[in-house]
Amino acid sequence: MATTPKPSSERSIGTVAIRWHGSSLELLDQRLLPGEEHWITLEGAAGVSQSIRDMVVRGAPAIGISAAYGVALAARHAGGGDWKAEIKQAIRELAASRPTAVNLFWALQRMERVFHACHSLDEAVKRLAGEAEAIHEEDLAANFAMADHALEFIGAEAPFSVLTHCNTGALATGGYGTALGVVRRLHEEKLLAEVYADETRPWLQGGRLTAWELSRDGIPVTLNADGAAAAIMARKDVRWVIVGADRITANGDVVNKIGTYSLAVLARHHKAGFMVVAPSSTVDMAMAAGADVPIEERDGIEIREIRGIGLAPEGVKVFNPVFDVTPASLIDAIVTEKGVVHNPNITGMQALFG
Numbered sequence: 001m002a003t004t005p006k007p008s009s010e011r012s013i014g015t016v017a018i019r020w021h022g023s024s025l026e027l028l029d030q031r032l033l034p035g036e037e038h039w040i041t042l043e044g045a046a047g048v049s050q051s052i053r054d055m056v057v058r059g060a061p062a063i064g065i066s067a068a069y070g071v072a073l074a075a076r077h078a079g080g081g082d083w084k085a086e087i088k089q090a091i092r093e094l095a096a097s098r099p100t101a102v103n104l105f106w107a108l109q110r111m112e113r114v115f116h117a118c119h120s121l122d123e124a125v126k127r128l129a130g131e132a133e134a135i136h137e138e139d140l141a142a143n144f145a146m147a148d149h150a151l152e153f154i155g156a157e158a159p160f161s162v163l164t165h166c167n168t169g170a171l172a173t174g175g176y177g178t179a180l181g182v183v184r185r186l187h188e189e190k191l192l193a194e195v196y197a198d199e200t201r202p203w204l205q206g207g208r209l210t211a212w213e214l215s216r217d218g219i220p221v222t223l224n225a226d227g228a229a230a231a232i233m234a235r236k237d238v239r240w241v242i243v244g245a246d247r248i249t250a251n252g253d254v255v256n257k258i259g260t261y262s263l264a265v266l267a268r269h270h271k272a273g274f275m276v277v278a279p280s281s282t283v284d285m286a287m288a289a290g291a292d293v294p295i296e297e298r299d300g301i302e303i304r305e306i307r308g309i310g311l312a313p314e315g316v317k318v319f320n321p322v323f324d325v326t327p328a329s330l331i332d333a334i335v336t337e338k339g340v341v342h343n344p345n346i347t348g349m350q351a352l353f354g
């Protein structure tokens with residue numbers, strides 16, 4: 001079904017979590033949501049790296065945007081002596097903050113290219129801030145474009161339900177969202193019956209962020225335990241499972257929040273479509289396959305406890321990989337701002353990103 005895309009200016013972009021003020025960066029502390037809306041002000045790159053590591057800010061595109069602003073802050077607050085060494089050190093620290101989402105490294109490489117072309121600190125301050133702002137703006141534009149491509153690809157004529165995982169909304173991006181951008185777009189077109197949001201153990205991005213973000217914007221959302229996804233697909237009209245990505249490799253494998261792989265298996269069994277929505281900054285053509293991607297493992301305390309309350313025997317061994325790899329063969333479509341890769345494989349990926 002052909003749809004007329006709305007101009008970006010008419011669209012609500014949702015609740016964003018990143019505000020840039022030129023000499024400081026404000027991040028909405030996502031660890032405290034939905035209970036408290038608390039903004040953290042950062043004036044240096046070290047605070048930005050720490051905020052990424054601690055998940056004050058999270059979501060692949062948001063991590064990349066924040067890191068870019070981190071480099072801009074490093075220039076802004078450089079001592080004036082060996083400013084180049086200071087900026088290089090900041091880039092190294094930012095790159096070490098989280099390993100899996102490639103948007104972080106993509107953004108830092110962009111910032112590094114600009115940095116290498118600067119001849120003075122004044123020039124670096126100006127140009128690095130400009131580049132970070134461009135990364136931020138381009139992400140929002142990509143989200144609008146992806147939502148339009150996805151709608152066209154889905155081609156629905158009557159409302160249907162979708163199931164999503166983790167948080168891929170305005171909070172995880174420069175605004176609007178990736179998978180949740182598609183959800184917003186379906187809602188705008190009155191094609192959305194319901195969004196089932198996996199709560200997304202252990203960090204609960206679905207419960208704490210997605211349910212909050214969608215309810216705030218009046219988008220019909222039902223929260224479910226991750227283990228209920230199969231029952232929902234069996235009993236409800238879930239036509240599409242729509243998720244984001246932290247890294248998409250050259251063969252079309254998708255690395256995303258732990259639990260995504262099981263959803264792809266379930267979707268195939270229940271004949272629901274499985275769509276991945278991510279900007280091209282999430283595509284890593286230098287990485288051959290998902291098995292090559294470093295998967296972050298976080299502290300077992302995230303599973304043993306919730307906000308200090310014990311949920312398991314103290315000291316029990318925990319395996320806590322926070323991402324998994326969905327093989328390309330289980331994916332129906334990868335939607336990026338550059339277009340859609342249908343039934344992804346190495347040839348389709350090369351045709352769009354080669």
Ligand code: MRU
Nearest residue numbers: 058059060166168172244245257
């Ligand atoms: O650990 P997180 O919360 O940073 O993980 C986020 C996800 O896995 C998202 O699904 C992905 O980054 C896409 S965000 C648009």
